[in-house]
Amino acid sequence: MPPLASALPSTTPDSKPRAATRWLTVVGLGEDGFSGLGEQAREAISTADVLVGGERHLALASNDAASGAERHAWPSPMLPFLDVVAGWRGRNVVVLASGDPLLYGVAATLAALIDRDEILVLPAVSSVQLACAAMLWPVNRTAVVSACGRPVETLALELFDGARIVLLSADGGTPAKAAELLVGHGYGPSRVTVLERLGGASARALPFRADEVGGRSFDALNVVAIDAVAGPDAGLLSRAPGLPDDAYENDGQITRREIRALTLARLVPIPGALLWDIGGGSGSIGIEWMRAAPGARAIALEPRADRAARARGNAARLGVPGLDVREAAAPDGLAGLPRPDAVFFGGGATADKAIEIAWAALKPGGRLVANAVTLETEQLLFTARAAYGGDLVRLQATYADPVGRMTGWRPAMPVTQYAVTKLS
Incomplete structure (x- = not known):
C-alpha cells in the first residue's frame, strides 16, 4: 500500500491525476536501523544511487545491497547543502532522517524546495510516539x-x-537547560524523565525532579518528558x-492589560x-500576538536600545x-520589511507618512490598529x-487606588x- 499522502499524485482542477516521477525518497529510521524498516524503505535504500544523512543515519542504514551507493554526510551548516541535493534530480536519491521526517524534520524543508510529485516520504515511528508510549501518555494530549x-525558551509557552x-x-x-528554565518559572517540582536512545537495545529512562537535574549531561540522543x-x-x-502588566519588565512604556486585550482582539492573531x-x-503586543496563535510572527520597531533589549528579554521569558525586535523607528524602519497581515501603532503614528506606508504594505484582508492618547495622534486617526x-x-x-486611608477610583x-x- 502506498504510504499516506506523500505517495499520492497531485491533481489540478478538472484534470486527471498525473503520474509521479519521484527521484527523492526520505526514509525515517529508528534505532533498530535497516532491519527495522518496512519493505518499501529497505528497497529504496538498497537501490539508491545516492544516500544522504547524518553519520549516525548512514551507519544505521548500512547494508550489503546499498554498498555501491554514493554516500554524503550532512555538512555543517546543513541548509546550503539542500540546494546540492535538489540539483541531483534525475538520480535515485535517498535522504535518511530520524523517525518521522515531517515532524520537525528535513522532509518539510525539502518539500519547500522540490515539487511534491518528486518526493516520497517513508516515516518510521517518531521519537514523540516512542516517548509517549514509554510514559503511557496519550499523544493527542501531549504538547x-x-x-x-x-x-x-519556547518551552515556557x-x-x-x-x-x-x-x-x-x-x-x-x-x-539541564530545560530543567533550569522550569525552576526559573516556578516549576521546580516538575517530574522530568530523560529518555535516552529510544527504540534501541540501550534505551533507558532517567527520572528526576526539575530542581534536582542541576548541571547533569546525558546521552546526546535523548528526549525529555516533562510532567509540569x-x-x-x-x-x-x-x-x-x-497578561498581567507585571509579567513584563517595563519602564512604564507598556499598553495596559485591559487595553492590550481589546487591541489583540482587533488585530486578530491567526497561525x-x-x-x-x-x-x-x-514588546507586549508582539509577544501576546505570537503567544495567541501557533507560528504567528512579529517584527517590533523600537528606537531606544534599552527598551529594545527589555523587549527581547520579555519575549524569551x-x-x-523569535520576536524580531529592531532598533528603528517609523517610517525609515518600515523599508524592506515583509508585507504584514496586521499592523499595530502603539507609537510612531505621528511620523511622516507612517500610517500611509503601513496601509500600502498591508496585505488584503489585513488589519491596522492604532492607539492614541494625545490629541495630535487622535487627529491623525480621524x-x-x-x-x-x-x-x-x-x-x-x-x-481602585488608595485615597488616604480609603479607596477611590483613579482613571487612566x-x-x-x-x-x-483592508478589503483589497
Missing part, C-alpha cells in the same frame, strides 16, 4: 516542543500545572491576550500571520524568543478613518483606538 536548532510536554533535545545538555508541576511561586500565564508592532516599547474607513472607539479603564488616560480591515 511537543523542539530544541533542535531552536531556543529552549507550554507551561501550566499538569501540562505534559515532550521536548526534543538538541544534545546531551538540553535536559507548578510550585507556589509559579505564575499562571494564559495564551489568551491580557503563521505576521504583525508589525510599531513603537514596540516592552514568555516563550516567544484623518485615517476618513481615508480608509474603519472604527474609532474611546476606551478608558478606571482603577483615555485611549482612542482606530481599527480598520
Whole structure:
C-alpha cells in the first residue's frame, strides 16, 4: 500500500491525476536501523544511487545491497547543502532522517524546495510516539516542543500545572537547560524523565525532579518528558491576550492589560500571520500576538536600545524568543520589511507618512490598529478613518487606588483606538 499522502499524485482542477516521477525518497529510521524498516524503505535504500544523512543515519542504514551507493554526510551548516541535493534530480536519491521526517524534520524543508510529485516520504515511528508510549501518555494530549536548532525558551509557552510536554533535545545538555528554565518559572517540582536512545537495545529512562537535574549531561540522543508541576511561586500565564502588566519588565512604556486585550482582539492573531508592532516599547503586543496563535510572527520597531533589549528579554521569558525586535523607528524602519497581515501603532503614528506606508504594505484582508492618547495622534486617526474607513472607539479603564486611608477610583488616560480591515 502506498504510504499516506506523500505517495499520492497531485491533481489540478478538472484534470486527471498525473503520474509521479519521484527521484527523492526520505526514509525515517529508528534505532533498530535497516532491519527495522518496512519493505518499501529497505528497497529504496538498497537501490539508491545516492544516500544522504547524518553519520549516525548512514551507519544505521548500512547494508550489503546499498554498498555501491554514493554516500554524503550532512555538512555543517546543513541548509546550503539542500540546494546540492535538489540539483541531483534525475538520480535515485535517498535522504535518511530520524523517525518521522515531517515532524520537525528535513522532509518539510525539502518539500519547500522540490515539487511534491518528486518526493516520497517513508516515516518510521517518531521519537514523540516512542516517548509517549514509554510514559503511557496519550499523544493527542501531549504538547511537543523542539530544541533542535531552536531556543529552549519556547518551552515556557507550554507551561501550566499538569501540562505534559515532550521536548526534543538538541544534545546531551538540553535536559539541564530545560530543567533550569522550569525552576526559573516556578516549576521546580516538575517530574522530568530523560529518555535516552529510544527504540534501541540501550534505551533507558532517567527520572528526576526539575530542581534536582542541576548541571547533569546525558546521552546526546535523548528526549525529555516533562510532567509540569507548578510550585507556589509559579505564575499562571494564559495564551489568551491580557497578561498581567507585571509579567513584563517595563519602564512604564507598556499598553495596559485591559487595553492590550481589546487591541489583540482587533488585530486578530491567526497561525503563521505576521504583525508589525510599531513603537514596540516592552514588546507586549508582539509577544501576546505570537503567544495567541501557533507560528504567528512579529517584527517590533523600537528606537531606544534599552527598551529594545527589555523587549527581547520579555519575549524569551514568555516563550516567544523569535520576536524580531529592531532598533528603528517609523517610517525609515518600515523599508524592506515583509508585507504584514496586521499592523499595530502603539507609537510612531505621528511620523511622516507612517500610517500611509503601513496601509500600502498591508496585505488584503489585513488589519491596522492604532492607539492614541494625545490629541495630535487622535487627529491623525480621524484623518485615517476618513481615508480608509474603519472604527474609532474611546476606551478608558478606571482603577481602585488608595485615597488616604480609603479607596477611590483613579482613571487612566483615555485611549482612542482606530481599527480598520483592508478589503483589497
